[in-house]
Amino acid sequence: MAIFDGARTLGIWGYGREGQAVHRFVRAQYSGIAVTVLLDQADYALELPKGVALLNGDSAVHAIAQGRFDVIVKSPGISLKRQEIVDAKAAGTRVTSSTNLWLEANGVAGTIGVTGTKGKSTTSTLILHMLRAAGRDAKLLGNAGTAAIGEAPAVDHTILELSSYQTADLDRAPALVVVNNLYPEHVPWHGSVEAYYDDKLRLATIECHVPAVLNYRDAEIRKRLGERANVTWFNDGQGYTAVGASLSYQGRPVSLTGAVPKGEHNLSNVAAAATVALLLDALEDPWSIDLGGFATLPHRMEEFAVGGLTCVDDSISTVPQATMAALSVYAGRPIHLILGGSERGQDHAALPDAIRAAGVVSLWLLPDTGRRMEAEFAGRLDEVTMTPVADLDAAVRGACELADEGDVLLLSPAAPSFVQFRSFEERGAQFRALCERYADNSSPGGGGGPA
Known part of the structure; x- marks a missing residue:
């Protein structure tokens, strides 16, 4: 069933940049749906377009829990573990995300989903750099940059950087998935470390036939996904592997030129990105990678x-x-x-x-x-x-x-x-x-x- 099949009422829970983008998307695609903006803040006022309702605080919570909406699109920061979401689902409400809306509207062809506790922004940006250097039309959407909803996909490759908040309720997998690493993080949102790992790895487990690029050095990933089909590993000594200040491929040193990021952890990000580029036939020489023009992202070393x-x-x-x-x-x-x-x-x-x-x-x-x-x-x-x-x-x-x-x-x-x-x-x-x-x-x- 498509997200809006038979839907007459929509709650947009959270109305920041992404919530507003969802509203524009729905208004353009589904003009007959009655929209209500839902805010946790009890006394926060908003100027909304004519015909759009606003519910705040307890009024919003009660309406959600009672199942008064056919569909709710929530902001990523709102935990799926909240009781009102559990109640809404039990009452028949479809609770979803802007990422699911985007994937349903645009399909998964050419998409690359990237997640990991740390390094996903750098890895996503490195993938973008390598694909563009190969002459591909590519763009980066998602967690750290431009919200995907309302954006058209690139002609060749659309990279979706996804946080655990965004992977937790994915309906489908992108065409290629990448997982950098797993460390305990965001435990209050997910409820436990185990739940965080499960939600994070949903990107790679929701459709196990989809090609995956995974970090062999990460024991938690190896334990949980070691038997998964269709995996290309990095940091395994044979594929792209970062050790200290060096990168190798098939046991031979890789020449890195340009703005090479510092640290083994950043070279691990390069290894992940190079593995993706190699799978997509975007590296002319696997042993020579030019990072000229790549810039370290702000607030990252x-x-x-x-x-x-x-x-x-x-x-x-x-x-x-x-x-x-x-x-x-x-x-x-x-x-x-x-x-x-x-x-x-x-x-x-x-x-x-x-x-x-x-x-x-x-x-x-x-x-x-x-x-x-x-x-x-x-x-x-x-x-x-x-x-x-x-x-x-x-x-x-x-x-x-x-x-x-x-x-x-x-x-x-x-x-x-x-x-x-x-x-x-x-x-x-x-x-x-x-x-x-x-x-x-x-x-x-x-x-x-x-x-």
Whole structure:
């Protein structure tokens, strides 16, 4: 059954950029459907087109739970585990997403779905770069860029970057699927780590005949999808494999030119993208890849020099594994590391060893997870100056006062940003501004920092 078959009423749950795009799409394609915008906020006012209803707060929740809509298209951030969604489905409402609308409207031909806990934006952008370099008409839609709904597919390849919120209720798989890695993340939304893994891997399990590009080095992926048919592995020693600062294919070194991203984790993203390009006959020489024109995405190990310091904005780091990957890039240099953010029950057990091995000289711990880290790291990092701080301003100021010329000031928080910021982008932008304020005006090696 098509999503809107027999539907007379539609609830659009959430009315940000994507919700508005859904509304435009429905208005153009299904003009006879009565539309209601649903908002969790109790007192939020909106100017809506004539004939469109608005329900807020409890009124919206009750209408959803009572099954008053034939179809609900929800924003990705609204968890499928919410009781009102469970009740709505039981009452016969079709609860779906803009991704499902787009795939139903445009079909899956030429689509490439990319997911993974970390690196999916970089991998998607690398795939786009390689396909365009081969002369293909390609575009990137989805999680980090332009919402897919309302956008026409590319002539040759449409890359859909998909978060776990978007894969959790997929109705169909894209023509080719890519999974980078799996780490515990977004547990409150999914309900458990196991549910997160299941929802994330739905991209590769909903239609197991679809070709899949998977990371052999990731034990969780290997355990769950090791017997899946039609898989091309990377990081398996035979296909594209990243080790340290090198990439190989069939055991032979690959020549990388242009803007090669730093770190083994980023070379793993290159390996995934190159595997896709090779499958699509978009690489002229498998052992020579030109990344000229590729630019590192903002807030992903983004380096800038200020006042003799190497400042690194890795605000996208929301899990400990991402922080450990960033530390490995700067190992051997004096590092001043800023950690901490929203509490999601992250497992920090492996962080102290990575911090010690990298040569971190000072730690600046932000709320909320910073408080837990201080207790967990006690007695394990006696050689590291460890300072709890109230906010990012205090962390950057203290680190700049302590740092010597040539040191690395690394923001890689191992936690989401939502305690003090609206997004990781806002956190990263503030980090840069604070570095420019304090690193330019500090006296390197002056010592001190906030108590």
